[in-house]
Amino acid sequence: MRELVTLFGADDLPTIGDVNPYVLGATASVFGNAHDSGRRDPYSSRTRNQVDSQLTIALTGPQMVLVVGPPKVGKTRTLYDAIRPIEQAARVLVPAANHLREVVTHPRIAETADPIVVWLDDLHEYLDAADPFTSTMLSWLTARRGRTMVVATLRTKKLEQLRGESELQRDIRLLLEQALTIRLASTGEDPDEHFAAVSAYPAMTWDRHGLGEFLNGGPELTEDQRDLFFRMAIRRNQEDPTWSQRQAAAGHRDAIHRIGIEAAGGVSRLDIRAQSRLKKSGVRAVGSNGPEPCPLRP
Template identity: 25%
Template sequence: MTGDNHISGGEQRDVIQAQSIGSVTFGAERAGAPQQRYLQDPDRWPVARNWDALAAGAHRARPGEDGSKLPPYVARDVDAELRERIQEAAEEGGLVLVVGDSTAGKTRAAFEAVRKRLPRYRVLAPPVGATLRPAPEALEGCAHLRCVVWLDDLEQYLGPEGLEPEVLAEFVRLRVPVVATMRLKPYETFSADTDDGTGEQRWASLSSRVLRTAEVVDMDRLWSAGELTRAGACEDVRIADAVAHHGTYGIAEYIAAGPVLLREWRRARRTGSGHARGAALVTAAVDLSRAGLRGPYSRGLLVEVHKRCLADAGGSVLRPESLDEAFAWAARVRLGVTSPLVPVTDGWWSAFDYLVDGTESAVPDWVRETALAHAADDDDHYAIATSAYRAGALHVAEAAVRPLAEDGDPAATFNLALLLNKDGRVEDAEALYRRAHDKGELDATNNLAHLLADTGRTEEAEALYRHAHTHGHLHGTFNLAVFLDENDRPEEAEAVYRHAHTKGHLAATNNLAILLKQSDRPEEAEALFRHAHTHGHLDATFNLAVLLDENDRVDEAEAVYRHAHDRGHPEATHNLVLLLDEFGHTRDAEAIRREAAPDDLPG
């Protein structure tokens, strides 16, 4: 079998990638936030073995028969890995991050791991809103005291005066472990490289620099068979009830009453529910959060926003209750666990985060504009801009980031350039990229080089790529290699690809393998494809399958095509169907045809 008659692709190169930017940053103290002195007073930090899970941020469960607020801990499959990572961080320094959906059990698992492995450590758990930049003597004290930094919902601590790269580097230097949790959606927003396919425009946060250093432990929302077996052996009635009735939900999710509150909120939006105004108040808090405005929210703001939420849902036709009744309904605790609106301080509210994660509808532009009008500081502006950019609400993103750029913030200048470029205002974007580049913003250097290459100014583009590469900007290194590759300078490209590959850049590994394959070095190419495939690079998986297919290693090719097909690679689906047809596995091929999108299939 040869590639001439049916193999699709085989050179799934990664194109020039302009660097991720944009920021959601947290750390500035808000009105009423705990003062910095908490961070300077280790005697107030709890000892891990005496620490309370609710204080750590674990979701409350309904009271047990003995009055306990949390059920016994059921061992999770990730426990061994998580505890080993925390032990390593305690010995060498580093950030251990548990990522998963709301109420997946992240906080409880991390809490139990800290208590198990670091029982005598002091726990520095700064309150949200406090500045996370202890004085140097306090940092030294952290190391001397053997303390662990605990950051539940990490996204609230990232950015200026929070867990900046420099602050994390200090913790690492002093071998102070940092243990954190993060919901999956914020993690994907702040860490993902979201190249749009042209390589020119990507948006991530400055906090991605922190997240890239993290040892990430993923926690599934749904429990495995082993976890369910262990839960079934537990005598606690809450866990037994969850095992018996959780259905399509995770055990922790069921115990935390997330699905119950989500269903009740959705029902309350309907005509005749009797709680339409209460549902609108919850919608206001949920959408403000999704728009990027950090909570808690004042009663006045929720009242202001809910009016239009209610009107958009049907207004008086829904026969809404009074405002006091609405707040009472939204704040009533369900199952002894939590409420749709969670009180933070007197007159200030947040949405239950499960509702935020469980909502997929678009955030209206007017909510984003309202959020921006109530932004408290630069961090809110960055967060609102990031949310708006990812949703395609470019006018809101521009309005949020432009004042910061005009104040001289290099990252904001870069963000504004990115927005203008996406909006077709290329000359203005170029000027802003140059301004940010002149201030040392290497992301801007990288994007400026891409813009220049696109407009035929290749010599200046190459010089800028080399500048970014020389200064350690890994995407700039990769982009330089792609530039050389595309300009028929394969030997130079190979050297630069190898440099990026040794630094862990999987797209460089994939492209290097393609280059070697084209240079008739198939064995080395296969080894590199396998390396990138093993580390989750989907195009490399496809390219490995094509190489195997072209060399008549059919069984191996089929297995790798299936792997890529299962993960949504359309050309892998195309090739898999053709391979199965060619070797007489028509029933299997037909089953894939029925499930696949028409565009994924051979004509």
């Protein structure tokens, strides 16, 4: 069995409690790595579209759970932190892509009843294998006597490419159709997630797009993206005038100040730095009730 998997303990598969997200595929950073995890790398909740809640529910069901998103947005970390409190004692099975069939039919897997999490990070590598992972193999795994969770991650573009392939094996297409797919976006695309991430990592200088991209050296935040974020923050405060105050009350006051939005006397306003950024995209702060989008004249 040791030769068929990429993770193996002293004499058996490790448990979820034995491993950390970095050995399962999360990219290491200055805050955490395979040898130093859990001290300086807190998990930042994914509340947009209730991703964390969706995962908690999905992991109790029989379907393969597939987390899809752009590179470096935290797919592996999000999945790991969803599973750990549910099945900390479950064994983790990370098959070698070129030994899938041998792993699935091995007596240690097929003839045992202990809980197992089958971890398929970068699912496309298993679908591109000479003997690919298919819905048939999935059914063999879920037919075990013991509880078996099959989880996977996949980049958005890879999923689009796979679905667009006319020659894709029917069994693989069926696997993707039957998977319970949960979409994950950058924390930089949602003000609530962004403020939570800034608060969790106060030592960072937030010049990059989203927590995952920053930690993993992803693409820099462009001026257009900065402007988009500020417009989103303004819109959120227009929909709910107490939004910025609630962010501050939730412990995000420093985060609010650092991205240029300040709660003052019940009125959310933009500081000079934020106004300068917004001006480039034709938005300015006007009126006594707080900022609002407004086209700028040349």
